[in-house]
Amino acid sequence: MRVQRFTVGLGVLLVVAVLFTAFYFQLYRVGTSNDRAIAVMLKSSNVRSDFWQTVRDGAEAAAKGSGVRLEIMGSLQDTDAATQVRLLEDVLIRRPEALVVAPIEDAGVAAMLDRIREAGIKLVVMDTPMQLDFDAVTVSSDHTEAGRQAGGVAVKEAADAPRVAVLSDFASSGVSAERVKGIREAIEPYGDSYAGTFYGENSEDKAYAAAERLVSNEPGVNAIIALNESAALGAAKALEETGKRNSVKLIAFDSSLYEIKLLEEGSLGAMIVQRPFNMGYLGVRAALKLIDGREVSRLTYIDSIVVTRDNMYSPENQKLLFPFR
Template sequence: MFRQRFTIGLALVLFIAAVYSIFYFKLFSVTNHHEKSITVVLKSLNVRSDFWQAVSAGSAAAAKENGLTLNVQGPLQEGDAEEQIHVLEEAISQKPQAIVVAPYADDRMPALFKQIREEGIKLVVIDTPLEMKSAPVVVSNNHVEAGRLAGETAINVTKRNPVIAIISDHADATISKERLEGLKHALERYKNSIVGVYYGEQSEDKAYDMAKKLLDEGRSFNTFITMNESATIGVAKLLKEQNKAGAIKLIGFDSSFYEIQLLEEGVLNAVIVQKPFNMGYLGVKRALSLIEGTNTAPVTYIESNVINRKNMYLPENQKLLFPFIENK
């Protein structure tokens, strides 16, 4: 009986040891196989954010294509700069070979970027370039050009009579400031075409209230240009409620599922669509180039496209509105 129990016990120990050995070998092999490790820190991991989900998908596609170990992090809610700082600090402590970050315009970011470099970690900034003495490699949409496209679209949909109320997020938001710069450039030859710039702080409700106040005051304008998705959705809700869709033009940015619906309904006249999948993909590719020591362009700009109800079903625009992994 003792010998039988001993045999069973020994077999069990050997089985556990074998499983552990296999697991350890696989873990060791994977770690060595994926020598290049990249952490991507986004502005949001919220599954409802089509934009950041597309950036994440692009990053994953580049990592898979090149056999990289990829870790995508970020705050749950967009606008949470404090949490992004915490996530970035944690990422630095993990010492990946490269960090790709879409930073908020926070005063603490330059110091963190300096720390990343001092740790010997390669750095790529996507989406929102920050002004620094020693600029990192940047992959970004050309926001000035996107703003110009919005202005030209407003000119076209109003038959060269644009009178525009602009609803943005924050006065100091880098992306919105660049879009506004391009927009003003497009409208230079149309005097008094901008009635004002108003701020909804990335809130649908605040954008709705601001637009309602403008209409209640009887302000004379024929177009809303909304600088981000939340402003677009808030203003669209108001136009639908007051049966002013079409009478007042609406031009927005980005391409969320709800914005696509608004295009189909004719509430939204056009959207300036970025290519977030491409941005995530190229961000990781540029990080890989830095790791490998190959020549890397200091700045890579990604173009935007104007999508409207007439051209939204073209194959090339469907790829922009519904970015799948194979679309690079």
């Protein structure tokens, strides 16, 4: 009898367990079916990156009141394609309704984005227009126009007689190529105005060495345009140490605290500053439209601003340069 009661009791417990499990998972599905999620993948999640933290702020502002939960992620370094591929694989497993991504230029990243689109996840590309097998919705700075702005500053600083060298990161960078295209368009009418593009590989030390060689081998150069922060810092150091700070004008992209200090000191003639908050905001708004089946522009360009020592203290530019104040 004792064995029979035990068997019956065990059977009841098993039935209860099965029913509880089924009920639990049903509750889980109901609770999450309306829990709309958008994954936002930054190039870098480094809290010291003012640019990407401001993109994050814009994304969060766009999601407020929408009923959408953001899952924000990113590799520590903005060149770490392997980590970004792994994060994209996780997105494919979790299957949010949409992904807003600032992709690192890499074949593996492009392949993962294609898989994510095929899985039915809505896709918005930020910052870096990618060569993909499909027409992705893109929210990006107009890098070619920003290059034209930088070239225009060089022309003005050189009194309409520019001899411009460009200090870039990598020859393979699509963003840098677009900026160089714009620079060359701006300076082309001024004769022998382009001294070439040189590469610092995202290293301040390598940019310093490249700039030092440049001013030694190209004495006619009167303007250097640095396409990122490391190039700007390396070039500024080289110009200071070679005594060329006043004769060679330095124009830079980005707006790190170190670059702002160089602008205040007069080591930088101008900065080409993007609008990262707008990028994050418009990226998430585009994703929300895609989720809701509304019409969305396939390409949205965000303008950049030329900031100089003369206008850096204007209220608008202070918001761009110091977004967390």
